[in-house]
Structures are given as C-alpha cells and as structure tokens.
Amino acid sequence: MLEETVSKQQRIADRAIVIGGSIAGLLAARVLANAFHEILIVEADDPSNGQEPRNKVPQGHHSHVLLGRGQNILEELFPGIIQELIQNGSIVTDFTNDLEWFHFGEWKKRFPSGIKGVQQTRPFLERHIRDRMDLIPNVTFLYRSRVTGIIRSDDRNRVQGVQIRNELSNQEEAIIADLVVDAGGAGSQALKWLNAEKDSSEIVDIDLFYATRFYKTEWVDRGWTNLMISARLPEHPYAGVVLPFENQKIGVTLGGYLKEPPRTEEDFELIARMLPQPHIYDFIQKSTPVSELKIYRIPSQSRKRRKITSKLPSRFIMIGDSYCRFDPLYGQGMTVAAMEAELLRKELGRLSTGAALDTAVRSYWAKLPKLTNGPWEMALIEAYRHPGMKQWLTQKIYKTSAHDHSVYLQLAQVMNLTRSSSLFFRPSTMWKLFR
Ligand SMILES: Cc1cc2nc3c(=O)[nH]c(=O)nc-3n(C[C@H](O)[C@H](O)[C@H](O)COP(=O)(O)OP(=O)(O)OC[C@H]3O[C@@H](n4cnc5c(N)ncnc54)[C@H](O)[C@@H]3O)c2cc1C
Incomplete structure (x- = not known):
C-alpha cells in the first residue's frame, strides 16, 4: 500500500498544475495529490477511451511493454491495479519462459524465471490509470485545453502558473499555481516558453522507425507467446516483435535503424521476410490483420542537460518524455516516468518533516540525471554506437x-x-x- 506521506490536513501547498494528462502526467498527479490541495491536469486532447490511441499520442498505435519496475511502482501507487488489468484482459507472461528470443545470432534457452509481466495496449493501460485517478478527489482534469505559456514572477526566477487556451471556447486564461509540472511529452514547448531551449538537450541520433500492425490468429499451437528477433548491426538492421494483448489482439512491430520505413503493407511483409529468422513472416501469413499499418519515426534519444535544468526558474519540474526520451526498442519510457514519479513522491514526502517546496524541487532535479543514467546507457549500448x-x-x-x-x-x-x-x-x- 502506498503510504500517504502527507495526510490531507497536512497538504502544504495550494495548487499544482500538470501539463499533459498522459502516462507521465497521470503518475505525477497521483503523487502530487498527497502534497497539494488541488491538482489540475491540463490536457490538449480528449480522454482516452481505452481502445483507440489518442490523436495527440500517436505512439499509442505501437506495441508498448511495461517493464517489471514500472509494474511494481504502478501497483504501489494504485493498489490492485495489476489484478484489475489482468481481470480485464491483460496477458500475463513469464519473461524468460514465454518469450522466444533470437538475439545476437542465437535463440535463448527458455526457462521459468518468475519475472512476470502484464501486457496490454497503451490506450488500455492509460485508461485503467485514468479510471483510478477519478478516485482521487483533489485532482481535476481540463481536457481540450492547451497550455500556451508559462507565467513567471517579475524577476523571472519563479514559475507562478500557466496560460491556457480552451479549444472549444477559444478562451485564454491564466491559472496560478505553486508548482508547474511539465509532462507534455517529447514535443513539450516548456523550455521554449522559459527561453531555455537553445542547446538544451544531449542528443544521440538513432534514426529508428517503428512499423506496427495488429492481427488476430487461429494459430494457437505456435509454441511461443511472445516472439522477438533482435537487430544485429550492421548485418541485420531490422528487428521484430510479436506480442499478444487484451481482446485477442496481437501486435506485430518491425523496427529498423538507419533504414526507410515500409510504405505499404507489402513492404511491411517484405521486411518481415528479411529478418534473420522466418517466424514473424510465418505469423503474418497465418493471421488476419485487424488494423492499418502505422509508422513512427524516432530520430534520436535525448535528455535535458543538467547545465540547463539547474538554471531553470524555481517551482517547475519535468517528468516523462519531456525530460528524457529513450530508444523505444528497450521499452523504458513509461517505466522511467513511473520511477520519476516515485522520486517526486519521495522528495515531496520531505515536506511533512518541514522541508520547503523549493528544496524538494531542487532535490528532484538533482537526482533525475542519476535516475535516468542506467536506462539511458542501456539503450545506447548497441554495438555500433559504443565501440570498445x-x-x-x-x-x-x-x-x-x-x-x-x-x-x-x-x-x-x-x-x-x-x-x-x-x-x-x-x-x-x-x-x-x-x-
Ligand atoms: C514508437 C514508440 C514505442 C514506444 N514503446 C514503448 C514501450 O514499449 N514501453 C514504454 O515504456 N515506453 C514506450 N515508448 C515511450 C512511451 O510512449 C512514453 O515514454 C510514455 O508514453 C510517457 O510519455 P509521456 O506521458 O511523457 O508523454 P506522452 O505520452 O507523449 O504524452 C504527452 C501528453 O501531453 C499533452 N500535451 C502536450 N503538450 C501540451 C500542452 N501544451 N498543453 C496540454 N497538453 C499537452 C499531449 O496531448 C499528451 O497527452 C514508446 C514510444 C514510441 C515513440
């Protein structure tokens, strides 16, 4: 059970605003709810319906895995949510037993490890988290509303709120807050608004494409639940993964470094055929597509530089992809967002022992680089990028x-x-x- 670090009576500050109500924004709001009287999530999109990806989260068309650490944190923040996901259709797998993995030219020997994961599409996961947020009375959602700027104190040293525009009424409004949390994703404009955009990120080019199509299949005795064929550069630039999700949907994702994405469904099958093992191509031949082919290009992995974030005005933090965006083939984005929310919870917990909000915020920023170092390095360790x-x-x-x-x-x-x-x-x- 999540320990309520600050009880309702002890809530220190009045209002926190979260820019973006996606995975990172929802998790941030969950932990802010312990320390603030009111949390306002400003989201440019409509709420997720749990089935279709939202317009403003186009990566939702692609298979997402939730890593073990992310799952653990989610369960801590929302006790019982994993069981709820399973009851509603998420697929449970054992990492080493249920995955048939061709990696570095060899098939891994499978064995039960007890490392259990829940698999579901991204909209399904987001909807479940969103539903849990309805149970938190001091969190309010403002949908179809876009943050258009950040309000600062006269001396520019402190963030004091945001400017928002409601899409339906086209009305602009200023909302004052004690803390602004940017969870606006990889396309966040926050640093631009704070005039801190120039040279703000360390960037590693990855030039990766994702191509995903969902299938249904009658082929049940295929001998594996999950299947992954890893890329091995430079000979094999393409990777492929097959993952079952809720409602009998099975996602087939092909990815390629430094390659053009498939333009047609025929190209998609051609790439599946070029993988070093035939399994994914065979799966496609024996299955029926239930979605269109969707493409997403990821030019780089990027993270905000410390020298920039240490000079940002106070009362402002970033979480999720707005701070750090990873090579998605390692499935780390949502889990790192959860780890950041966990860090934020710890730092805000210090308020109950008398620490100032500014101290908690500074400490959060100071610990972020270390928190992301491990996942950052792991995603960059691809043989061709880090020789030696x-x-x-x-x-x-x-x-x-x-x-x-x-x-x-x-x-x-x-x-x-x-x-x-x-x-x-x-x-x-x-x-x-x-x-
Ligand atoms: C192809 C692909 C595959 C991926 N696969 C995985 C995976 O397998 N596992 C994994 O953990 N991660 C994966 N990721 C990463 C994952 O999608 C993100 O890390 C995760 O969704 C967290 O994102 P976020 O909440 O920070 O941002 P997003 O999900 O991008 O959401 C940002 C939100 O902010 C809103 N917003 C933006 N600007 C404003 C504004 N000005 N005003 C109001 N609202 C605003 C948007 O509408 C949106 O809802 C993948 C990413 C890609 C691109």
Missing part, C-alpha cells in the same frame, strides 16, 4: 545469456530495471562471461 569495452562486455552478456540461465535471469532483471547493471560485475558472473 562496453560493446565487448555487452556482446559477452548477450552470447552467454543464450545458454546460461543465471546470466539470462540477470539480463532480464536489468532489462526490467529491477536490478542495476552492476549485477554483471559480480565475480561469479564475470567468471561465466570470461571463462
């Missing part, structure tokens, strides 16, 4: 994990962000890797 030691060690881990259960288990834990990669540096693991 890391590449070599990663290759060893990938290769050894194909046949050694304990190394595979450690890899699965690190990938699920439940353990740190320092796990690989234990003498017993190093011995296995280097013998």
Whole structure:
C-alpha cells in the first residue's frame, strides 16, 4: 500500500498544475495529490477511451511493454491495479519462459524465471490509470485545453502558473499555481516558453522507425507467446516483435535503424521476410490483420542537460518524455516516468518533516540525471554506437545469456530495471562471461 506521506490536513501547498494528462502526467498527479490541495491536469486532447490511441499520442498505435519496475511502482501507487488489468484482459507472461528470443545470432534457452509481466495496449493501460485517478478527489482534469505559456514572477526566477487556451471556447486564461509540472511529452514547448531551449538537450541520433500492425490468429499451437528477433548491426538492421494483448489482439512491430520505413503493407511483409529468422513472416501469413499499418519515426534519444535544468526558474519540474526520451526498442519510457514519479513522491514526502517546496524541487532535479543514467546507457549500448569495452562486455552478456540461465535471469532483471547493471560485475558472473 502506498503510504500517504502527507495526510490531507497536512497538504502544504495550494495548487499544482500538470501539463499533459498522459502516462507521465497521470503518475505525477497521483503523487502530487498527497502534497497539494488541488491538482489540475491540463490536457490538449480528449480522454482516452481505452481502445483507440489518442490523436495527440500517436505512439499509442505501437506495441508498448511495461517493464517489471514500472509494474511494481504502478501497483504501489494504485493498489490492485495489476489484478484489475489482468481481470480485464491483460496477458500475463513469464519473461524468460514465454518469450522466444533470437538475439545476437542465437535463440535463448527458455526457462521459468518468475519475472512476470502484464501486457496490454497503451490506450488500455492509460485508461485503467485514468479510471483510478477519478478516485482521487483533489485532482481535476481540463481536457481540450492547451497550455500556451508559462507565467513567471517579475524577476523571472519563479514559475507562478500557466496560460491556457480552451479549444472549444477559444478562451485564454491564466491559472496560478505553486508548482508547474511539465509532462507534455517529447514535443513539450516548456523550455521554449522559459527561453531555455537553445542547446538544451544531449542528443544521440538513432534514426529508428517503428512499423506496427495488429492481427488476430487461429494459430494457437505456435509454441511461443511472445516472439522477438533482435537487430544485429550492421548485418541485420531490422528487428521484430510479436506480442499478444487484451481482446485477442496481437501486435506485430518491425523496427529498423538507419533504414526507410515500409510504405505499404507489402513492404511491411517484405521486411518481415528479411529478418534473420522466418517466424514473424510465418505469423503474418497465418493471421488476419485487424488494423492499418502505422509508422513512427524516432530520430534520436535525448535528455535535458543538467547545465540547463539547474538554471531553470524555481517551482517547475519535468517528468516523462519531456525530460528524457529513450530508444523505444528497450521499452523504458513509461517505466522511467513511473520511477520519476516515485522520486517526486519521495522528495515531496520531505515536506511533512518541514522541508520547503523549493528544496524538494531542487532535490528532484538533482537526482533525475542519476535516475535516468542506467536506462539511458542501456539503450545506447548497441554495438555500433559504443565501440570498445562496453560493446565487448555487452556482446559477452548477450552470447552467454543464450545458454546460461543465471546470466539470462540477470539480463532480464536489468532489462526490467529491477536490478542495476552492476549485477554483471559480480565475480561469479564475470567468471561465466570470461571463462
Ligand atoms: C514508437 C514508440 C514505442 C514506444 N514503446 C514503448 C514501450 O514499449 N514501453 C514504454 O515504456 N515506453 C514506450 N515508448 C515511450 C512511451 O510512449 C512514453 O515514454 C510514455 O508514453 C510517457 O510519455 P509521456 O506521458 O511523457 O508523454 P506522452 O505520452 O507523449 O504524452 C504527452 C501528453 O501531453 C499533452 N500535451 C502536450 N503538450 C501540451 C500542452 N501544451 N498543453 C496540454 N497538453 C499537452 C499531449 O496531448 C499528451 O497527452 C514508446 C514510444 C514510441 C515513440
């Protein structure tokens, strides 16, 4: 159970505004609700209906995995939500037992690890979190309303609220707040409004495309639940993954680095055929499409620079993709947003022992880079981008994990962000890797 760090009577500050009511915004609002009397989520879009991706979240058309760490935090913030997801149709899988994974030229040996994951489409997950937010009385949603600017104090050193425009009435309005949280996603304009946009991010080009189509199938005895064929650069630039979700929908996603995305459904099948193993192509042949082909291009992985964030005015923070956007093939975005919400909860918890809001906010910013370092590095460790030691060690881990259960288990834990990669540096693991 989530411990209410600040009880209702103890709520310190009056109002927090959250820009964006997507995954990061919802999780932020959940933890802000303990410390503020009122939380206002300003969302440019309509609410999620739980089935179709929202217009302003186009990545919702693509398969999303929720890593173990994200699942744990979600359950802490909303006790019982995982069971609710399962009852309503999420698929439960065991990471190492139910995934048929072709990785670094080898099939991994499958075995039960107990690392259980719930699988559902992104709209389905968002709707479930959104429904839980209805139970929190001090959170209000303002839909079809866009934040158009940030209000600052006369000396520009403190954020004091936001300017919003309601799409239906076209009315502009200023709303004052004690804290503004930017959860506006990768396209957030917040730093532009704060005149801090120039050279604000460290950027690593990844030039990745995602191409996804959903299917239904009668082919039940295929011998696997999840299937993944990893890219291996430079010979195999394409990757593919097949994941079942609620309502018998099965997502097929193909991704490619430094390659043009498929333009047609025929191109999509052609790429599936070019993968180093035929399984995904076979699956497509034996299944019926239930959605159109959708493409998403991810030019880079990016994170806001410390030298910029340390100079931002007070009473302002970022969470989720607005702060850091990862290579999505590692499935980390939502889980990192959850970890950031958890950090925010801890920092706000200090208010109950007399810490000032400014101190809590500064401490949140100071800890963010470290929190994102692990996932950031993991997503960049692709052989072709980081030559040298890391590449070599990663290759060893990938290769050894194909046949050694304990190394595979450690890899699965690190990938699920439940353990740190320092796990690989234990003498017993190093011995296995280097013998
Ligand atoms: C192709 C793809 C696949 C991915 N796969 C995975 C995966 O498998 N697992 C995973 O964990 N993550 C994945 N991610 C990342 C994941 O989608 C995000 O990390 C996650 O959705 C958190 O996003 P967010 O809430 O920060 O932003 P978003 O989900 O992008 O939402 C931003 C919200 O802010 C609103 N908004 C923006 N500006 C304003 C404004 N000015 N005023 C009001 N509202 C505004 C938008 O309408 C939107 O609702 C993937 C991403 C992509 C692109």
